[in-house]
Amino acid sequence: MTRIRIARPLPLSLSPVALSIALALCAAPALAQTSIDKVNGSITAEAGQAYGDLQTVNGSIRIEAGARVADVGTVNGSVKVAENAVVESLSTVNGSIRADAGLDAEGDVGTVNGSVFIGRGGSIGGDVGTVNGSIGLVDVDLAGGIETVNGDLTVGAGSHVRGGIRYTKPSRNWIGFGKKRDPRVIIGPGARVDGPLVFERKVRLYVHSTARIGAVTGATAQRYEGDRAPRD
Template sequence: MNRFLICTILVAASAAAFASPQASDTRRDIDKVNGGITAEAGRAYGDLGTVNGGIQLDRGASADEVETVNGGITAGDEVSASEVSTVNGGIRFGRDGRISGNLETVNGGVFADRGTRVGGDVSTVNGAIGLVGTTVDGRIETVNGDVTVGADSRVALGIRIEKPKGNFGLNFGKHKTPRVVIGPNAVVEGPMVFEREVKLYVHASARIGSVNGATPVRYDGATPPKD
């Protein structure tokens, strides 16, 4: 065999053997119109997007933007992402999640389990928001949903519940009164602003800032009073 050819083969083999991990672990995007997406455990992705389908992120997966229109988003433990959003569907994160931006939906609930940190806001229009041992560096926003800032959670910039509006800013129909619970050892540092009637329950061990539009009802037990 030609000496030049042998040297070329050896150099190529050596380069493949010592290639950096980044070269083979490129964060690829996944973009669909119809169908769900599954991010495999421990793998890193770019943007994940679909129109009609849910998105599942298995334990330890990471991604940039995660978004769908018609479908829910479910993440296991130790999942990280930059932005997470859907229109018609709920969002659920397991323990120790890391979201650098917002968690948002329009028609669906949002839940985050212990150890999770959200760098932006948590918001929905029609759906409940529940946190357990979770830190939100932004604020919580909703219109028609219940809010539970559960045990050991912290919300830095407060809670805002807007007045329901129909088309052209007009109100239609009868709306359920949202129930807002600030649980044991929870902290809401920013103002709580309620543009509509709510039922506000605050645990004796919780710390809150100013309240506008509601009168807090204190409770001492593990669960708030029933309406």
């Protein structure tokens, strides 16, 4: 329960400076960041507002434009982030993560069963990962690396991945959803991937002629021209 502090009347003898300080102290509780923790239900962080952690088990989380949030996480639900939001991390287990342009994430962005898409101009200080789902980056600066098992990957035009890419081998008891095929990995125009690209499973790797990548293990890069990679 939130406690409301009622300010006492200020003495008339306070100087202007002391009065300003006293008024600021009285207003301090209004600046506190609110954390929200649920079991069932969705959460919305309102545009331009600041929050602490946002956590739910069964429900989606929406971050509106310009909101500032600490850690964001759900188990069964999607995470949607509007433009120019600032977060510490984004995570879900069963659900997708989609961030519009200008995301500023200090830490990791990841899901287990779901896709990840980060829009133009995003900046991520940690890693991006999923197990079953596609990953798409558009003009994103990723300080960490990308790790996945199943699903397509597009490092889109102008993106910079500093920590490499790794596809790990599926476990023996993994059961795919839908039609089984080799994942498509596309490194787009002007994109850059520092560090190694390691593939422990078969993939189709397409690298644009203007892209730069590190050493490749476990796959053969096919160069392409134009805006789109060849179809399989």
